[in-house]
Amino acid sequence: MDISRWQHELREVIRAPGELLEKVGLQAEKLALSTPVSDSFPLKAPLSYLKRIRAGVADDPLLRQILPLADEDRDVAGYRTDPLDEITHTTTPGLIRKYPGRVLLITTSVCAIHCRYCFRRHYPYNENSPSRENWTAALDTIRNDSSIYEVILSGGDPLSLSDEKLDTLIQQLETIPHVRWLRIHTRIPVVLPSRMTDKLLQTITRSRFKLTMVIHANHPHEIENEVIETLQRLHQSGMQLLNQSVLLKGVNDQAPVLAELSHRLYTNHVLPYYLHMLDPVAGAAHFEVAEDQARDIHKQLQATLPGYLVPKLVRELPGESSKTLLG
Ligand SMILES: *Cc1c(COP(=O)(O)O)cnc(C)c1O
Ligand code: SF4
Numbered sequence: 001m002d003i004s005r006w007q008h009e010l011r012e013v014i015r016a017p018g019e020l021l022e023k024v025g026l027q028a029e030k031l032a033l034s035t036p037v038s039d040s041f042p043l044k045a046p047l048s049y050l051k052r053i054r055a056g057v058a059d060d061p062l063l064r065q066i067l068p069l070a071d072e073d074r075d076v077a078g079y080r081t082d083p084l085d086e087i088t089h090t091t092t093p094g095l096i097r098k099y100p101g102r103v104l105l106i107t108t109s110v111c112a113i114h115c116r117y118c119f120r121r122h123y124p125y126n127e128n129s130p131s132r133e134n135w136t137a138a139l140d141t142i143r144n145d146s147s148i149y150e151v152i153l154s155g156g157d158p159l160s161l162s163d164e165k166l167d168t169l170i171q172q173l174e175t176i177p178h179v180r181w182l183r184i185h186t187r188i189p190v191v192l193p194s195r196m197t198d199k200l201l202q203t204i205t206r207s208r209f210k211l212t213m214v215i216h217a218n219h220p221h222e223i224e225n226e227v228i229e230t231l232q233r234l235h236q237s238g239m240q241l242l243n244q245s246v247l248l249k250g251v252n253d254q255a256p257v258l259a260e261l262s263h264r265l266y267t268n269h270v271l272p273y274y275l276h277m278l279d280p281v282a283g284a285a286h287f288e289v290a291e292d293q294a295r296d297i298h299k300q301l302q303a304t305l306p307g308y309l310v311p312k313l314v315r316e317l318p319g320e321s322s323k324t325l326l327g
Pocket of ligand 1: 096097098103104152322
């Protein structure tokens with residue numbers, strides 16, 4: 001069977017730290033790398049993402065998002081495997097229900113990239129695997145609750161599913177009359193833009209749903225040539241485009257960087273939505289930005305950008321019925 005370019009790129013992702021460093025012109029001896037006790041969340045990055053990393057720059061903000069450093073191996077108080085209590089909110093396998101009106105569906109465990117700060121890096125995907133039975137149970141739960149008007153496809157990255165699987169899922173959701181909006185949370189337009197084929201866009205946009213795609217970019221260097229073309233096409237397809245970022249030490253913890261990100265996003269039809277405080281997930285403590293500093297950065301953003309380009313600074317607190325606004 002012919003495989004498409006994106007599937008090929010997904011097979012060719014970089015998984016070995018040595019190979020990654022060679023490609024970006026760095027020597028492993030000069031960096032303290034993680035010696036993982038388990039391989040549950042190994043290095044993973046598409047070549048198209050590596051092209052945006054500057055050669056020979058050890059603290060490149062894009063490299064930092066994917067390189068497993070020895071910092072990850074430290075046990076830090078407060079940093080947990082399930083920082084958001086998602087497991088207690090998973091009442092049906094694969095379905096996370098925290099906020100009124102909307103539910104989040106874990107569609108797959110697969111991502112095109114492994115972001116070292118990911119709050120689901122320890123999520124028990126096995127028990128919540130989006131198998132046929134689990135989807136049926138999740139869909140039944142949604143069908144039986146008419147207060148749910150929006151379904152959020154999440155993961156993993158929902159766009160790592162095949163076109164056929166996505167099509168089936170969307171068609172099944174369409175049979176539930178009270179679901180009116182569909183939201184897709186995905187990092188793929190930014191990290192593997194070749195995935196955004198015309199066929200995929202047709203699959204998504206031919207549904208009856210009011211569509212929102214929330215992409216995930218953290219740094220202006222992530223928004224370059226092919227990503228820009230992709231965002232233009234997404235915009236032309238008529239869906240609402242939003243962006244969420246995570247505030248990350250050594251990546252985007254400076255107001256001018258985030259201001260530039262907002263500019264690039266808006267130029268390409270994407271509105272900044274959330275700027276998330278890091279969730280305290282085990283292995284990610286080296287990305288933490290203190291709350292005072294975060295508020296300060298946010299204030300600077302407010303002072304330089306039009307209001308509609310300032311993302312909401314939020315923290316997710318387990319047990320709350322929405323994200324908590326800071327600043
Ligand atoms: C963040 C989140 C949502 C979406 O929240 P919005 O404020 O609507 O973007 C929905 N469900 C869960 C479980 C979430 O974590
Ligand atoms: S793409 Fe999203 S879900 Fe996947 S590793 Fe990155 S942050 Fe986590």
